[in-house]
Amino acid sequence: MKTGDAPDTSLELSGDQLRELVELAMKHIAAHIDSLPDQPAWNSNGCSESAALARSVIEPLPEHGQAAEHIIGNLFQRLIPCSYNTASPGYLAYVPGGGLPVAAVADLIADAVNRYVGVWIAAPALAQIEATVIRWFCDLVGYPSQAGGWLTTGGSLANWSAIVTARRCRLPDDFLSATLYTSDQAHHSVTKAAMLAGFPSENVRKIEVDATFRVRVEWMADQIAADRAAGFTPFAIIGHAGTVHTGAVDDLQALADLAARENLWLHVDAAYGGFFMLTDRGRLAMKGIERADSITLDPHKGLFLPYGTGCLVVRDREHLRRAHTLDADYMPSMQDDPEFVDFCQISPELSRDFRGLRVWLPLKLHGIGPFRRNLDEKLDLARWAVDELRKLNGELNTESGDELEIIGEPQLSIVAFRLRRRGLDEPSLTRLNEELRTRINASRRVFLTPTTLHGRYVIRICVLSFRTHHDRMQECLNEIRRQTKLL
Amino acid sequence: MKTGDAPDTSLELSGDQLRELVELAMKHIAAHIDSLPDQPAWNSNGCSESAALARSVIEPLPEHGQAAEHIIGNLFQRLIPCSYNTASPGYLAYVPGGGLPVAAVADLIADAVNRYVGVWIAAPALAQIEATVIRWFCDLVGYPSQAGGWLTTGGSLANWSAIVTARRCRLPDDFLSATLYTSDQAHHSVTKAAMLAGFPSENVRKIEVDATFRVRVEWMADQIAADRAAGFTPFAIIGHAGTVHTGAVDDLQALADLAARENLWLHVDAAYGGFFMLTDRGRLAMKGIERADSITLDPHKGLFLPYGTGCLVVRDREHLRRAHTLDADYMPSMQDDPEFVDFCQISPELSRDFRGLRVWLPLKLHGIGPFRRNLDEKLDLARWAVDELRKLNGELNTESGDELEIIGEPQLSIVAFRLRRRGLDEPSLTRLNEELRTRINASRRVFLTPTTLHGRYVIRICVLSFRTHHDRMQECLNEIRRQTKLL
Numbered sequence: 004m005k006t007g008d009a010p011d012t013s014l015e016l017s018g019d020q021l022r023e024l025v026e027l028a029m030k031h032i033a034a035h036i037d038s039l040p041d042q043p044a045w046n047s048n049g050c051s052e053s054a055a056l057a058r059s060v061i062e063p064l065p066e067h068g069q070a071a072e073h074i075i076g077n078l079f080q081r082l083i084p085c086s087y088n089t090a091s092p093g094y095l096a097y098v099p100g101g102g103l104p105v106a107a108v109a110d111l112i113a114d115a116v117n118r119y120v121g122v123w124i125a126a127p128a129l130a131q132i133e134a135t136v137i138r139w140f141c142d143l144v145g146y147p148s149q150a151g152g153w154l155t156t157g158g159s160l161a162n163w164s165a166i167v168t169a170r171r172c173r174l175p176d177d178f179l180s181a182t183l184y185t186s187d188q189a190h191h192s193v194t195k196a197a198m199l200a201g202f203p204s205e206n207v208r209k210i211e212v213d214a215t216f217r218v219r220v221e222w223m224a225d226q227i228a229a230d231r232a233a234g235f236t237p238f239a240i241i242g243h244a245g246t247v248h249t250g251a252v253d254d255l256q257a258l259a260d261l262a263a264r265e266n267l268w269l270h271v272d273a274a275y276g277g278f279f280m281l282t283d284r285g286r287l288a289m290k291g292i293e294r295a296d297s298i299t300l301d302p303h304k305g306l307f308l309p310y311g312t313g314c315l316v317v318r319d320r321e322h323l324r325r326a327h328t329l330d331a332d333y334m335p336s337m338q339d340d341p342e343f344v345d346f347c348q349i350s351p352e353l354s355r356d357f358r359g360l361r362v363w364l365p366l367k368l369h370g371i372g373p374f375r376r377n378l379d380e381k382l383d384l385a386r387w388a389v390d391e392l393r394k395l396n397g398e399l400n401t402e403s404g405d406e407l408e409i410i411g412e413p414q415l416s417i418v419a420f421r422l423r424r425r426g427l428d429e430p431s432l433t434r435l436n437e438e439l440r441t442r443i444n445a446s447r448r449v450f451l452t453p454t455t456l457h458g459r460y461v462i463r464i465c466v467l468s469f470r471t472h473h474d475r476m477q478e479c480l481n482e483i484r485r486q487t488k489l490l
Numbered sequence: 491m492k493t494g495d496a497p498d499t500s501l502e503l504s505g506d507q508l509r510e511l512v513e514l515a516m517k518h519i520a521a522h523i524d525s526l527p528d529q530p531a532w533n534s535n536g537c538s539e540s541a542a543l544a545r546s547v548i549e550p551l552p553e554h555g556q557a558a559e560h561i562i563g564n565l566f567q568r569l570i571p572c573s574y575n576t577a578s579p580g581y582l583a584y585v586p587g588g589g590l591p592v593a594a595v596a597d598l599i600a601d602a603v604n605r606y607v608g609v610w611i612a613a614p615a616l617a618q619i620e621a622t623v624i625r626w627f628c629d630l631v632g633y634p635s636q637a638g639g640w641l642t643t644g645g646s647l648a649n650w651s652a653i654v655t656a657r658r659c660r661l662p663d664d665f666l667s668a669t670l671y672t673s674d675q676a677h678h679s680v681t682k683a684a685m686l687a688g689f690p691s692e693n694v695r696k697i698e699v700d701a702t703f704r705v706r707v708e709w710m711a712d713q714i715a716a717d718r719a720a721g722f723t724p725f726a727i728i729g730h731a732g733t734v735h736t737g738a739v740d741d742l743q744a745l746a747d748l749a750a751r752e753n754l755w756l757h758v759d760a761a762y763g764g765f766f767m768l769t770d771r772g773r774l775a776m777k778g779i780e781r782a783d784s785i786t787l788d789p790h791k792g793l794f795l796p797y798g799t800g801c802l803v804v805r806d807r808e809h810l811r812r813a814h815t816l817d818a819d820y821m822p823s824m825q826d827d828p829e830f831v832d833f834c835q836i837s838p839e840l841s842r843d844f845r846g847l848r849v850w851l852p853l854k855l856h857g858i859g860p861f862r863r864n865l866d867e868k869l870d871l872a873r874w875a876v877d878e879l880r881k882l883n884g885e886l887n888t889e890s891g892d893e894l895e896i897i898g899e900p901q902l903s904i905v906a907f908r909l910r911r912r913g914l915d916e917p918s919l920t921r922l923n924e925e926l927r928t929r930i931n932a933s934r935r936v937f938l939t940p941t942t943l944h945g946r947y948v949i950r951i952c953v954l955s956f957r958t959h960h961d962r963m964q965e966c967l968n969e970i971r972r973q974t975k976l977l
Contacts, residue, residue: 013860014590014794014852014856014860014861014864014956015523015591015956015957016523016591016592017520017523017524018519018520018521018522018523018524019520021516021519021520021523021591021594021595022516022520024591024592024595025512025516025595025598028595028598028599029508029509029512031599032505032508032598032599032602032603033504033505033506033508033509034505035505035602035603036502036503036504036505036508036602037504037505047611047612047613047614053611053614053615054614054827054829054830056614056615057610057614057615057617057618057830058618058829059615060615060618060619060622061618061622061625062622063626063629064626064629064630064853064858065853065854065857065858066857066858066859067857067859068854068855068856068857068859068860069854069855069857071855074851074854074855075599078599081615082615082616082619083603083605083613083615083616085613085614085615086605086606086612086613086614086615086616087605087606087611087612087613089604089605089606089612090603090604090605100604101604102601102602102603102604103501104502104503104508104511104602105503105511106601107508107597107598107599107600107601107602108508108511108512108515108598110594110597110598110600110601111512111515111519111594111595111597111598112515112518112519112562112565112594113594113597113796114589114593114594114597114796114848115519115522115523115589115591115594115796116519116522116570116577116589117576117577117587117588117589117796117797118570118573118574118576118577118797119573119574119576119797123544124534124540124574125534125573125574125576126534126570126572126573126574127534127540127541127543127544127572127573128540128543128544128546128547128568128569128570128572128573129569129570129573130544131544131545131547131548132547132569135547135548135549138548139550139551142550142551143551156643156839156841156842156843157839157840157841157842158840158841159838159839159840159841160838160839163838167686170688171685176666176690177666178688179663179664179666191816191840192840194816195814195816195838196838198658198816199654199687199838200686200688201657201665201687201688203663301841303841303843307501309600309601309602309604309843310604310605310606310841310842310843310844311841311842311843311845312843313841327682329678329681329682329685340541342541342545343541343544351646351647351650351682351683351686352643352644352646352647353644353645353646353678353679354643354644354645354646354788354790354797354798354800355643355644355797355798356643356790356796356797356798356799357797358798361601364561365501366551366552367552367555367556367561368555368556368558368561369501369555370552370553370554370555370556371551371552371553372553372554372555373500373501373555374501377501469501469502470502
């Protein structure tokens with residue numbers, strides 16, 4: 004590294020050298036954060052420029068170091084801006100989160116001190132920081148004291164870990180006749196998790212939903228009965244607390260009743276919706292979630308953390324232990340005090356970064372209050388957007404029969420809608436709405452993405468970034484109004 | 491957060507506020523890094539103090555934020571120091587790495603801009619940064635252009651992903667008769683990975699090793715034949731390029747020949763040893779690794795990165811795609827240009843932090859030269875330590891018949907040894923060496939951990955931190971000399 008007189012054989016930075024490098028990075032980061040409200044909400048469209056930019060970082064492994072000014076400057080000036088601006092207040096696509104700045108400081112610290120937290124004894128208080136975070140999440144969902152969990156990189160590995168844990172605790176070695184039950188609105192990671200866990204993909208039964216996009220529990224019960232009669236082994240139900248399509252929350256009480264009746268493992272994928280449990284409305288919608296055997300949460304969604312932080316919580320920590328414990332000669336001694344936990348014994352990993360800090364530090368510095376108020380605000384904004392879309396119908400062209408259709412009332416913070424026009428068949432409606440969405444996004448003040456609901460092309464507004472407030476939602480609705488009238 | 495006039499409802503920090511917080515963290519980080527040579531190599535012994543310290547971070551989720559000065563000060567002054575000092579130059583335990591400071595800056599940037607790299611189109615150049623890192627690793631191990639891979643959190647998930655990929659590409663839905671072959675020196679994550687992937691644990695055959703701790707390939711062949719005759723389906727071999735016990739490297743050419751002959755998938759766990767491929771000696775030891783179907787590498791070991799960065803590379807990227815691709819209605823369009831890759835299609839995750847930067851930035855700023863020289867230095871240091879231990883034998887008490895036994899010559903950078911004393915049985919030798927290790931560690935200038943090799947308690951020196959140089963190894967040998975003579 005070409006800083007000062009550091010010899011080329013050393014990889015160490017002195018405190019001052021590191022400070023200098025951090026200051027360089029911070030110059031760009033501070034400018035980036037301060038300009039976020041004015042940055043486009045997306046800036047990447049698969050054009051030849053994207054490909055050329057991607058190609059610009061294809062090179063052989065360099066033998067010699069290059070100047071930090073150039074590398075980091077290029078990153079911020081050229082490479083980062085060509086992207087979906089997931090940090091922008093106008094990013095209303097997929098499931099946003101924003102990326103709390105405090106979490107970046109936590110990772111700076113965690114990496115710099117590089118402590119090992121896979122085994123309690125190696126860093127007791129730091130392992131406990133992660134355990135404390137897990138306990139906060141267990142409290143949030145109403146889990147008892149014997150609950151436990153681990154921080155994953157996201158919802159996909161949390162869903163996978165839940166299914167593997169259930170499989171190892173509930174099924175014999177020969178588990179291939181076991182069947183899983185979820186809705187046709189399931190996140191694709193549910194099927195993927197089952198496949199990776201060793202289940203044939205056709206063993207994942209996707210049950211139809213009702214008009215509110217909640218799984219039809221009675222139909223699920225019928226399918227379970229039919230499967231039992233056909234020689235299958237019904238084994239697990241995967242409910243959703245906030246589908247990624249519409250934010251629909253399954254009737255968790257009914258699913259828990261069914262799971263209890265049939266002696267099945269109940270997992271709830273609450274990656275998107277889980278942290279709304281911080282609000283009164285969220286708790287009401289997710290009533291019964293505490294009866295689930297395991298729950299996926301995504302702090303990088305509802306706690307606004309940067310990507311890379313998911314979580315699995317399990318109502319009985321012994322289930323995780325049974326699924327993951329394995330001894331090895333070279334490993335340090337494990338905790339026998341039930342008060343503490345060795346994460347390598349309740350999760351798939353042995354090496355483990357000090358990832359708890361990324362969640363803990365923001366919650367300690369901000370307190371949970373602002374998170375709760377932010378989530379309440381997002382629920383309000385979704386409700387407000389639906390009301391505005393309805394009002395807009397009064398202004399539309401009655402001759403062509405244009406009408407904005409709200410696809411299900413928002414159950415959390417996702418609004419799904421489409422423009423209907425008299426006489427158009429589905430393919431034409433798809434083209435019309437694709438055109439509408441393209442025009443709305445063309446402002447680059449907002450970025451909306453579509454989904455398909457039972458064959459219908461639908462536009463989604465997902466408001467979940469801590470940076471999105473009423474002003475940007477107003478801009479979003481203004482753009483929808485303007486483009487709908489022009490179309 | 492109680493900084494300036496930021497309202498309690500906001501989670502945003504201005505650039506200046508973030509800079510202030512980073513400066514506070516950097517004050518502590520710089521002092522931490524500069525004092526590393528003088529810090530104890532370990533400081534955590536399961537005493538009541540550790541428990542009390544861990545208990546001090548058990549509290550309910552706080553409603554209100556607290557001052558950063560206090561929280562971060564407490565972290566550095568009280569919580570972090572009570573730990574195995576994995577960042578210390580004297581940390582010669584397990585498999586060290588140290589934790590490159592530049593990587594911490596990379597995570598600061600990655601978190602702050604929070605871009606999404608699971609799908610190429612969402613951030614083409616940033617996804618390509620990860621792909622470029624993967625390509626560098628593929629080049630390192632001698633893989634062809636169609637190779638691919640992904641960055642995991644460590645070796646455990648890389649081994650798991652390799653076994654799942656092999657299972658999905660090579661076996662039918664009913665895979666329960668399939669058997670896997672590895673050595674009795676296998677890392678415990680190999681068996682754990684097989685279990686998580688759905689194989690009965692008894693289907694993992696642990697073949698004995700020879701005197702150099704390399705798996706006996708001919709015995710493995712015999713076991714494969716016996717299994718075929720008994721109706722099993724031999725399916726995969728897991729070789730080791732550097733066991734965690736002694737650093738032994740299996741005869742990878744012979745394993746590749748056997749795998750080819752028997753049509754088995756060959757995976758090599760090179761988590762510890764892989765990056766020694768940067769050196770001439772490492773390439774010689776790992777000859778044949780390029781014939782493996784998949785390889786686990788751990789940048790947080792041999793590339794000295796902070797914990798949390800592992801890697802799986804696969805000789806044919808199509809295998810990863812076949813094992814992981816699944817479509818979903820709400821997902822953006824994927825690349826059809828084979829030049830580029832959508833990571834969500836070749837790995838288990840959908841959400842994905844911008845983790846490539848953590849590897850890329852250190853390699854760009856330092857160049858690979860200093861890494862190669864560091865690894866060569868570690869090989870030299872292990873060789874030197876063995877020579878010194880042998881010399882020490884001339885100084886020992888001949889009356890009691892004391893002798894330091896080198897357990898296998900170091901094949902990479904691990905030295906395994908024990909003190910033998912005439913007339914002592916194994917339990918007594920274990921107590922003697924446990925006492926010796928305790929006394930060596932009591933200096934806190936070094937931290938050594940033991941392992942068990944075929945019933946023998948053995949002390950390991952694993953030199954792999956970029957911060958460990960001759961001076962600290964000299965201290966280590968001085969302490970061994972002093973304590974061996976006193977014992």
